[in-house]
Amino acid sequence: MSEASASSATTSATVLEQADAERKQARRESWRLLRRRPGFIIGMVIVVFWLVCAILEKRITPYDPFTYTTKAKLAPSADHWFGTDKIGRDIFSRVLAGARDVLVVAPPAAVLGVSLGTFVGMTMGYFRGRVDLVLSRIVEAFLALPVVLVGLLVLSLAGTSSVLAAITFDSRKVLVIYVVALLFTPIVARTVRAAVIAERDLDYVTSARLRGESATFIMTREVLPNIAAPIVVELTVRIGYAIFTVSTLSFLGVGVQRPSPDWGLAISEGRDVLQAGIWWPVTFPALAIATLVIGVNLVADSIQAVYER
Template identity: 45%
Template sequence: MSDETAKQAQQTVLSERLAVLKKNKAFIVGASILGFWVFSAIFGKLIARYDQDFMDYEYINSAPSLKYWFGTDSNGRDVYSRVIVGSRIIIVISFLATLLGAFLGASLGLAAGYLKGKFDMILMRILEAISAIPVIIIALLAVAAIGRSSSIITILIIGFIFTPNVARTVRAAVLGESELEYVAAAKLRTENTAHILFREVLPNVLPTLIVEFTVRLGYAIFAVATLSFLGAGLEAGSPDWGTQVADTWSLIFTNVWWPTLFPSLAIASVAVSINLISDALLEVFEL
């Protein structure tokens, strides 16, 4: 098969998959919700009705109304504006953390699945040991060890924590791929290992990696929100959703539920939307 024929075949597969996705209701719902939040993350300041830090002292713990759609918190800040603006923080951090985890995990998984032997065995045992510890415990230990928290530290911690999961998934896919003829052909062409891994094998395990990426992204949303909730994530008082929930949850007991409910719903909606997309991709890639 010539290069052009192969390219055409790839384009056909891609357009077929896109067509299937367009018909998938779960994907459409998921993509719409996620699209809204991505839009909010980019243009949040334009959609928000007030500055996220603006305090209206006349409207402390005010219930949802026409003036304040999602009500106000105990500092008189507009919950709607803070939820919209807060989307940028959680989405960007989660995306970058997942990207880091996917890059590290894919690299290690490719190497382990292709090289096999002792390298594979030792690496996988180490990754399994890391995976055995609950994500939040590792994250909290890391924050405690570093002694402070920030967006970058959160990204590094979550990226590191996701690495073993991605590596295991990619490794499993590579184990099957590495026995196929195109890999043997590349070896016969005396291509170097990096070329074989990233130019030959990686494109063929990409669907697996994409699905794994979306699954991890959903977990990352929860992980970022949980770390913020525990006070080990971002700046105190940040409009980040987890921080908002942490700052306001105790108000529920005084019947002020809105500052907690809306950021919680936002977290849930993003996580659900990503899961819907992930399920649809699984179907499309026939994994």
């Protein structure tokens, strides 16, 4: 018996080495598959471009985005590629600089929203029963409301109370992050709930309960790592939505305030001259939003496709 098991151990060792190598190869394979997708490459190029703009801001803009440098409402030309706006600021510079506002607000909002949603979703999925019943109804009630309308309402009603000032560090951007995150929470919670329900009936969870683990331990240490993939996918998708939502709120005038070069705000400001045939103050920021959202979604789609392979 012992002889038999000894030879069994050596054979299985080689088998395992092979398995280990194959696992590493599989990980490389995922990355290779990702790189092979044209969508992923294009999406990454777009996202990285806007990230660079956001980080370097004034250092790469040809003009100062905040001061009017020349005559107002100049059409696109060699000097001003995207023209100038109605108070004479260079639109090209403002579009590049505007990436910072949206990228400072949207990704943190998505991260916060996914975190909150994960917490709520895990609570619903793990405990089921009455907890799930009550939370699910609340989540559904929120899902029935249009995201932008609620955001508009909350942001325009948000006064200047000291409590609010304290939790937002007196920053409008932080307030927008909170609002967008809260708006995303119910959607994420539903996705996470479904993933947790699929996991919680697996035997490893029963086994953890049978050694007396607490619910918190089981949820955070046992279940969470196993539902990481759908959460990461959800996060990338939410970033795309967050960019769109943040820009919409700025456009409606309840997000980032003047004189920020934020794209939504710029579209809103350029809107009144559009009818006079001055199309450039609206078009270029709009294209910027479109490219960033498309870029993020291309990356998200590729990640999702590779994860769900």
